[in-house]
Amino acid sequence: MKQLILSATLLLLAPQIEAAEHKVLRISTNQTDLILQVGDNGRLYQTYLGEKLLNDEDINRFTWYQHPGSDGSISQRGWEVYSGSGNEDFFEPAIAITHNNGKTSTYLYYVSSSTQAIDGGIETTINLRDDKYPIDVTLHYVAYPKENVIKTWSEIKHQEKKPITLTKYASTMLYFCNSAYYLTEFSSDWAKEAQMTSQQLQFGKKIVDTKLGSRAAMIAHPFFEVGLDQPVAENIGKVLMGTLGWTGNFRFTFEVDNTGNLRVIPSINPYASNYQLPANEVFTTPEFIFTLSYNGSSEGSRNLHEWARNYSLKDGKGTRLTLLNNWENTGFNFNQEILANLMKEAKHLGVDMFLLDDGWFANKYPRDNDKSGLGDWEVNNSKLPGGIPALVDAAKEADVKFGIWIEPEMVNPKSELFEKHPDWAIHDDNRAMYFYRNQLVLDLSNPAVQDYVYSIVEKILKENPDIAYFKWDCNSPITNIYSPYLKDKQGNLYIDHIRGVYNVFKRVKEKFPNVPMMLCSGGGSRCDYEALKYFTEFWCSDNTDPIERLYIQWGFSQFFPAKSMCAHVTSWNKNTSIKFRTDVASMCKLGFDLSLKELSPEELTYCQTAVNNWKRFTPAIMEGDQYRLVSPYQSNHMAVNYVSKDRQLAVLFTYDIYPRFQEKLLNVKLQGLDPSQKYKVTEINLMPGQISTLEANGKTFSGDYLMKVGLKAFRANHTQSRVIELIAE
Template structure:
């Protein structure tokens, strides 16, 4: 190659380099502002001149996207030393002074991290769903983070998560690894959080956030929501209200330990950092490996909690809940009729009761398995999933056959993640059990947890479910329970013990995914001694969940009210039981606000009560479509009113179902004033009638009167609830003008 040729080549290479740099700069300049928009709202990122990615706006969408770049200029808040309070994903160890989203130790022992913009892209998943990816890299270490923003435009729902990877020579330790990092501006922030325990789930608390960090978290391993569910609300400027104000709903999609930090910073802005809990969970990330965090979902409503709920329900039915637009089975459960004390003939009798009652399915609960250590109580047998020959000499098949002969379906209870120390499984595979090898065992309901980080255990749990279907192809329903939490966390399988809490949940999802691949639409209830494991990652595999073992109908009004903020009624299993002192009509009416079931001794019901239940099931089958798929409106809060009221309205605004209950029995309280309805068409005419009446009861509702939708929403309607009629269900039907 001669000198001129070499010179020309060098010039050409130099020109290509200059051109490529110019194109990169042009690309960066053109993408300095990154709007992530739904129909109503926009989350806006900005890439500054140093390639830091920051959140500059989360609020109502602007018609001119070019104006998003002007948002920072209209704020005149005190500057901050770190200059990165609004980072889109806050790293630690560099110039950050606040709570980080990610903390690492590099292969060389260095604990600093800096994340700078590399590129971003937008993909259209379908007409309603967009996925934005923002790539960040450390300028010193070969360490990368990709931020993912999935926006469901019509529902105004955002899902956020990230992937973390590196190409360093040895493992990098991840000490914190949040899914999302939000930055919110307002004068004040009001948090609605929840706490609970067994039979006391979803107890709300409202407080104004003050400076410092408020943390919502769980460290239970399994049944992680028992004391603190992973859902919350933020009122922007004032406490969350039903129909007015800016409200953010947030929820972690993760069935294990979670952590949500809320830090009000020196500028009075709020930083929300949400993800898996890093408690005892340092993750050793290998070179070339990718660590993916779970999704954090959030939505912003400008019309209060009610609008936020309806949008979340729509999103859940369309995109998360298994078969969210499908049908559901009403059922009779044997638990409160028999507990562990039953045999084949007793169950045959209950199956006949199922037919007489008029529900779709008979559900056999705990106690049907184990022989060496029979499952006659909660102290033995768990883990030994062979049919108990003493109770069921002809196996599960005889119950499936008897159910079919009676024109009903058959379902069964399992708790395959757990084991009693008094079991063959424990004796055979003590290495499959989560427990410290040198410490005394500590039990939760006489149980220990199986190690689902172990692929052999995953195969075992899958086989428990698969074998039931192989032996009983007509099995129609599974109730999946989970009662224990993790004590003495230790895995005989894992080399890195700090991975256990993470790998357990990933192992659970792996099993559930295998089950759904083979049995895609079999209804399954997500149960965990009540609402101890309810989240949208788990509900991808389940058709419904069990909110609480507390089935006292008065308590259930409060429980179901709070759950209704985040979960649609089609996913909420409500059973009629003997709990509480309320009449059978009250109990049934409360259970109708979701997926109806029964857990009663049918043949012991007085004749009128049996007739009422039979009629109620027919009524429910007529109205369930409105309840499951309609828009929900909370009308009268049981926490502050003598009467609780809630309604569902169909898409055409032609039919609505209104539930009203007396929740204060003191001082002869009643519905003294009309209750304003919601969601109707103000221009339409409606007729109101009472439904689901007890046999012989006479309604107090004048069904001849016609009301405008405007009247019913502005003036309201009185359901005439009092001590003589403690629960009332109204049907509001549009008529021809």
């Protein structure tokens, strides 16, 4: 009977495969073509990925099997778009399945495809099916023509009687045939995020991955750049820039085969994640977002920035709040009166909001340090007898908005929550517990835990609807790995936990769509475009030393727009001036985290002026185009400029980090200006009484001159900065 059913299925499938022979699918932006073709064998292959072809008839000139073999002959294998494990392809597959009968091969054949218009782009959907097993894979590609960005993901489902086991599940596969490949990756640690290193990819596999479960990007970030034919450069050369929308364990596989071709495979990391998938349930992989720039990484970054603001950043076109945070000032040691006075300081500084950080909650086990109270989200009566309502009222009296810190995915073992629900925490009772920052991760694969985490936010906002902002933290990776809820499906934990996290984010956004939120994870360990659908911004690093921040912000700016990147002025590295620290923070979403009492009257006046200037330049910094001009990795200086969309307003930031004795100082050549427009150049963000030494100050130049000749903006002294406005006349 089973054989009859399978034969009938194959009879139904065979005509579809035959009818699909040589079908060509074109996925296009205004600058890039991704061309797929059904081969003679009914399977789907990539035949081209590169600059957009001008003539439509040329898309049919490619052959699915055209790639040369190791002996110079033509390979009949081709570049299969979603290659299965156990087939005749000898390299890393996109999908691997163990079927009910214990067999492990997967061959996927083209069935059908369709296209539809979506907001800003075109979605192409492609249906594939195994010819021997009831396995279906649906590939999705969304092309955003104007932004030159493509995002892609896959869906896997089956109709076998028992669950199948997925051991690989890539979002996509991309192939390249170039003379050489150069990878730029972004390593990380606490206070050392987005550190850029490069290497040439040689024969074999290079894998970038993380196995932390939660706070997953603490060691490696989920984005990369590949220079094609030459190393990645800012303004020249072809570069692939890709990022995975996944805040859990990820893996990027870069495999150079024996003939010098490269395949790039972005995916959830299958480490400890043999996933049991029941029949008719859909396994959806994360979105992989990429752009191909033909003029270096700077252009690729602007593609991604524009795409993010338009389609994948919560309130991407909205305003952002400047703020004063209390953490560096008070730590856990505060009370209602201290906070009320800080709110007045926020108003005096000129920022929009006061943000209360960690330490405001828990009574049985008070949150006086990081060893207790996490999970018990009632206001600490000793510190704050008036509760959150009194803080909201104090903020109103000070005429600033009020925001608050939470870390609802975590629990201290020393808490009422853990006493009541130890089974809600990921941990193995058979082993001594290992704590990271004295806490454990709540098991978000459990729907009851998801409900609890969501209820924390809902309760706070229902009782205090005037709360204007949440800082949502996540300080621990998963340790003591075991889910009491999943029992015999532990291979599902790393994946279902992250899906549970996203489910909570989604519920919060649906119920409270207008509340801005900062994504934080012990610094910058959460930085993905799936989470940023629910957050307006993210915290780049706990390291606010301005020198280190130049490197951190340079790295993150490769993939994220300035309005999504929080940067605060603090007391870190007091060897630098308050001007230098503020100017560094001003190139992102500006905030402060220090006591105004630390500042002299002149320093306070400077900060107030800098806040006002930052708000004036929102059309350029927050909404405009960013141009990275001088890299701190390649010089003793750094420079970045922003230009408004109408090119009537620009702002240039220059930083002298550690110039060498009598080193040659080069002009800073701006980018993105209107060459025919005249711009008045003025140095701003000056200390009270400071007179600009910029030769061009107060003068007018053409955009052409400013881009070809530039300004003498660098100086020879350590840790100095300039902020220069350019206004069209």
